[in-house]
Amino acid sequence: MDEQDFCDCTAVWNSGVFGKEIAWVCEPDWVVESRAAIEDFKTGVAKGKDCETYDTPHGTLYVWENVKPRPASSKGNLFAMENGEKTFSYFDGTP
Secondary structure, rough: OHHHHHHHHHHHHHOOOOOOOHHOOOOOOHHHEEEOOHHHHOOOOOOOOOEEEEEEEEEEEEEEEOOOOOOOOEEEEEEEEEEEOOOEEEEEEOO
16 A cells, blocks of 8 residues: 555545545645554544544545644644554644
């Protein structure tokens, strides 16, 4: 899985259709790759807030709606998906 595949997965949340570029939430060059686990997102950025999960052909997409990752940031939606040892994520608010 790569950044474009992750964008394909966000289309499931946005429109219910996998892989349709017009329904992507983000562009591949906006995606952040890290070694953080989904559990790190749950306890860190999302601060224990419940997330929605979406099964996609590439795995489970986790979405936290209306979260504020830092005190000075705006609220937005956080998308994350694990792929082996790495995790792809995207935040649509202002960091």
